[in-house]
Structures are given as structure tokens and as C-alpha cells.
Amino acid sequence: AQSVAQPEDQVNVAEGNPLTVKCTYSVSGNPYLFWYVQYSNRGLQFLLKYITGDNLVKGSYGFEAEFNKSQTSFHLKKPSALVSDSALYFCAVRSGAGSYQLTFGKGTKLSVIP
Amino acid sequence: EAGVAQSPRYKIIEKRQSVAFWCNPISGHATLYWYQQILGQGPKLLIQFQNNGVVDDSQLPKDRFSAERLKGVDSTLKIQPAKLEDSAVYLCASSSGQGVLYEQYFGPGTRLTVT
Numbered sequence: 240a241q242s243v244a245q246p247e248d249q250v251n252v253a254e255g256n257p258l259t260v261k262c263t264y265s266v267s268g269n270p271y272l273f274w275y276v277q278y279s280n281r282g283l284q285f286l287l288k289y290i291t292g293d294n295l296v297k298g299s300y301g302f303e304a305e306f307n308k309s310q311t312s313f314h315l316k317k318p319s320a321l322v323s324d325s326a327l328y329f330c331a332v333r334s335g336a337g338s339y340q341l342t343f344g345k346g347t348k349l350s351v352i353p
Numbered sequence: 354e355a356g357v358a359q360s361p362r363y364k365i366i367e368k369r370q371s372v373a374f375w376c377n378p379i380s381g382h383a384t385l386y387w388y389q390q391i392l393g394q395g396p397k398l399l400i401q402f403q404n405n406g407v408v409d410d411s412q413l414p415k416d417r418f419s420a421e422r423l424k425g426v427d428s429t430l431k432i433q434p435a436k437l438e439d440s441a442v443y444l445c446a447s448s449s450g451q452g453v454l455y456e457q458y459f460g461p462g463t464r465l466t467v468t
Contacts, residue, residue, distance in 0.1 A: 343395030
């Protein structure tokens with residue numbers, strides 16, 4: 240079975256500071272990893288994904304994520320946080336073998352303080 | 354390009370009543386997903402359609418939940434009878450294909466409260 244862990248329920252960061260939202264995963268076979276963002280009262284929006292290749296993936300709104308196979312992690316990062324980045328962030332994983340099912344973590348609430 | 358549409362946005366029902374949700378995917382998207390998102394948790398896949406066929410319904414509680422996509426476009430998700438634990442946001446998503454290269458686009462969701 241595949242699973243995702245987001246160890247922090249909430250992350251607070253000052254505007255202009257770098258931010259990191261943590262994600263670790265467990266999956267059989269090669270992992271396909273995703274980050275989604277959910278703003279208040281809206282659906283999930285795709286940020287970025289890792290399929291293969293370069294371990295550093297760049298996505299929307301200046302976000303990036305680093306795939307680390309040995310640590311089974313896929314942390315989301317941004318060099319300089321904006322107040323408008325405040326939202327709920329979900330990490331998700333899909334196995335390269337078998338089911339097409341996407342498994343989500345429970346989410347991390349990011350608050351960027353002015 | 355219009356996004357994924359869902360209705361209603363909010364629904365309050367009493368336990369043991371029935372309820373239906375509707376989803377209109379992005380035009381041309383063959384793959385459609387229904388997710389259940391309970392407060393404080395990530396979305397959980399209930400059912401995946403490819404055109405009008407079911408690809409995965411392994412996590413759908415089939416004794417009370419049903420879903421259909423008769424013409425391979427719109428879809429409805431029904432709960433009958435509802436239980437208190439069905440209170441959640443029901444998200445519909447669509448993609449142009451099933452592989453990992455195909456991004457899933459999510460609708461705004463339907464928030465269901467069962468009292």
C-alpha cells in the first residue's frame with residue numbers, strides 16, 4: 240500500500256523568509272510525486288510533480304520541490320514567502336506499478352505572517 | 354477554458370436521507386474522479402471513470418454510494434442512505450488521460466453536512 244506523511248499540521252513563516260513544507264512517502268516501485276495547494280473554499284490546484292530526471296522540480300508561483308530517494312522525501316520549498324502563499328498544501332504519491340490511484344497526505348496549513 | 358463544475362456547492366441533510374452530487378468535467382477530458390475529503394484529512398479517491406467505464410472503485414462504500422457517467426461526460430455521485438460520517442467535501446476532478454503525465458484538475462467541491 241502507498242502512503243504519504245506530512246509531519247507538520249501547520250507551518251508559520253514570516254513574509255520574505257524561505258519556507259519548507261515537509262513530505263515523506265512510502266510506495267512500491269518508482270514513485271510519482273505531486274504537490275497541490277488548496278485556497279479557502281476552492282478546489283485543489285496543481286503546483287508541481289516529479290516523474291523522473293532532475294531531483295529538483297520547479298513549479299507554479301515560484302515553488303520548487305526536491306526529490307530525495309534515500310530519505311523517501313519530497314519537500315516543498317520557496318526562497319521568499321508571500322502572504323498570498325497562505326493556504327493548505329497537500330503532498331500526493333502514485334506508484335509506477337499497478338493502480339492509477341493518487342494517495343494524498345493530510346495536508347499542512349501554511350501561514351505567512353506579514 | 355472552463356474548469357470543472359460541481360453542484361450544489363453546499364448541502365445539509367439528515368441521516369438516512371439520500372443526496373446526489375453532479376460534476377461536469379473539462380471539455381474533452383476522458384478521465385473523471387470523485388474524491389471524499391473529510392475535515393483535517395487529504396482527499397481519498399472514491400471512484401475513477403475512463404469515459405463511461407469504471408477504472409477503480411475499490412474505496413467506494415458500495416452499500417450506500419453509487420456513481421455513474423452514462424454518456425462519458427457528466428457524472429453523478431449518490432449517497433443513500435447517508436450517515437453522519439459521510440459529512441465531508443466531495444471533490445470531482447478530471448484529466449485528459451490516466452497516466453502520470455496527465456494533470457488532474459479539481460472542481461470547487463460540494464460540502465455535505467449530515468445531521
